[in-house]
Amino acid sequence: MTTMETRGTVVFPEGFVWGAATAAYQIEGAVREDGRGTSIWDTFSATPGKVANGDTGEIACDHYHRYRDDVALMRELGLRAYRFSVAWPRIQPDGSGPINPAGLSFYDKLVDELLNAEISPYVTLYHWDLPQALEDRGGWTDRDTAYRFADYARAVHDRLGDRVEHWTTLNEPWISAYLGYGNGVHAPGRKDPAEAVRAAHHLLLGHGLATRALREAGAQEIMLVVSAAPVLTPAQVNDPDAEISEADAEAVERVHALSNAHFLDPVLRGAYPSAVALGDHVLDGDLEIISAPIDLVGINYYNPCVVEADADAPADAAWPGAAGIRFSPADAPTTAMGWPIVPSGLSRLLVRLSQDYPQVGLMVAENGAAFEDTVSEDGRVRDAERVAYLDAHLRAAHQALAEGADLRGYLVWSLLDNFEWAWGYRCRFGIVHVDFETQARTVKDSGRWYSDAISHNGF
Ligand code: FCB
Numbered sequence: 453m454t455t456m457e458t459r460g461t462v463v464f465p466e467g468f469v470w471g472a473a474t475a476a477y478q479i480e481g482a483v484r485e486d487g488r489g490t491s492i493w494d495t496f497s498a499t500p501g502k503v504a505n506g507d508t509g510e511i512a513c514d515h516y517h518r519y520r521d522d523v524a525l526m527r528e529l530g531l532r533a534y535r536f537s538v539a540w541p542r543i544q545p546d547g548s549g550p551i552n553p554a555g556l557s558f559y560d561k562l563v564d565e566l567l568n569a570e571i572s573p574y575v576t577l578y579h580w581d582l583p584q585a586l587e588d589r590g591g592w593t594d595r596d597t598a599y600r601f602a603d604y605a606r607a608v609h610d611r612l613g614d615r616v617e618h619w620t621t622l623n624e625p626w627i628s629a630y631l632g633y634g635n636g637v638h639a640p641g642r643k644d645p646a647e648a649v650r651a652a653h654h655l656l657l658g659h660g661l662a663t664r665a666l667r668e669a670g671a672q673e674i675m676l677v678v679s680a681a682p683v684l685t686p687a688q689v690n691d692p693d694a695e696i697s698e699a700d701a702e703a704v705e706r707v708h709a710l711s712n713a714h715f716l717d718p719v720l721r722g723a724y725p726s727a728v729a730l731g732d733h734v735l736d737g738d739l740e741i742i743s744a745p746i747d748l749v750g751i752n753y754y755n756p757c758v759v760e761a762d763a764d765a766p767a768d769a770a771w772p773g774a775a776g777i778r779f780s781p782a783d784a785p786t787t788a789m790g791w792p793i794v795p796s797g798l799s800r801l802l803v804r805l806s807q808d809y810p811q812v813g814l815m816v817a818e819n820g821a822a823f824e825d826t827v828s829e830d831g832r833v834r835d836a837e838r839v840a841y842l843d844a845h846l847r848a849a850h851q852a853l854a855e856g857a858d859l860r861g862y863l864v865w866s867l868l869d870n871f872e873w874a875w876g877y878r879c880r881f882g883i884v885h886v887d888f889e890t891q892a893r894t895v896k897d898s899g900r901w902y903s904d905a906i907s908h909n910g911f
Pocket residue numbers: 475478623624627679752818865872873881
């Protein structure tokens with residue numbers, strides 16, 4: 453497909469935010485520089501068998517040293533917004549106590565560089581790199597971590613708040629809690645589903661406390677980013693109107709409650725859905741803190757969650773509460789990671805969330821795909837599959853707008869190929885290719901396509 457054929461058919465509202473996202477541990481490298489402390493991802497990736505190929509974020513995209521060039525590249529692409537995360541262990545090497553000014557300086561310079569390039573910084577405070585010292589005291593299973601998070605949020609705002617308007621507290625707390633503490637696929641690698649539920653609550657409490665701190669400090673816009681996915685039965689993947697049994701409908705709603713509403717209901721309605729098993733970790737007054745008003749919900753959409761009732765299915769460590777429900781991949785073409793490509797899931801999700809939570813705006817805070825990209829001899833990366841993926845998902849986002857969703861913007865995951873957590877460097881998500889030997893950056897065809905879409909506010 454060429455842009456010429458489609459241009460003009462998909463036009464976004466004026467002021468629609470176009471950008472790209474990254475996260476600190478996935479791109480920065482420089483893990484021992486300027487007083488940075490150790491994070492749970494340093495420890496986890498150094499543990500044999502945890503990350504594919506033994507990869508770590510030690511060097512990653514060396515963005516810590518190359519941020520000026522990377523911002524120049526963003527400017528060349530015409531990005532209007534850049535969502536990045538701050539590494540907590542750079543700011544507080546031990547997770548609490550003294551602030552490390554050198555760590556803050558890095559983000560200070562990055563923000564200035566972005567503003568000079570007329571790119572709005574979207575700062576995420578927590579994208580999974582908890583200081584190891586806090587994990588040693590219990591990590592997110594310890595209530596105190598929530599209070600430490602709010603202190604850290606305040607310190608970052610003190611330094612950047614005069615120039616940064618857009619703040620995100622947490623990225624995908626479901627993943628931090630249930631993959632970090634439930635099935636152990638992510639750092640810190642603990643495997644205790646009951647602890648995962650606790651961790652989820654403390655993440656939410658941390659979100660609420662940080663929101664309060666940011667508001668007091670004058671933050672203009674606060675977003676929570678969740679790993680939202682529409683929950684569908686296998687029959688619904690290709691036919692939204694497919695009839696489903698009562699048992700399947702119950703499975704769909706239960707998984708929606710355990711994943712999406714688990715985080716959005718406490719924040720936006722002040723109550724947990726009944727499917728989440730609560731314990732004595734929820735104290736009086738917590739939900740009031742957690743439900744402090746926010747402005748935006750960011751959703752990271754990759755693929756739908758496909759479920760059906762199956763009496764024999766046991767609960768999974770990442771899904772305590774989902775006994776009797778079978779999970780399966782959607783019947784659809786897949787990316788290089790085997791993730792099914794279902795663009796219609798994005799529109800369904802945006803429309804449902806807009807109906808369920810009309811008081812907040814929505815943002816696609818991440819969306820993208822990994823494919824096997826190579827630089828050809830002529831220096832081009834012909835990633836036609838990613839162009840098709842972006843085209844289809846932006847059309848789905850546009851469809852959701854037409855159906856009334858209050859969608860404010862779209863941030864592609866990711867600007868650069870980077871360290872893809874437990875998958876290591878094998879999965880390339882960038883619209884810019886990174887040669888991890890030489891650190892050379894090459895804008896892929898998808899990057900050019902995206903740049904063109906930005907400049908036309910559509911395609
Ligand atoms: C999301 C993460 C992001 C990236 C993408 C592929 O869940 O937020 O860091 O790994 O998946």
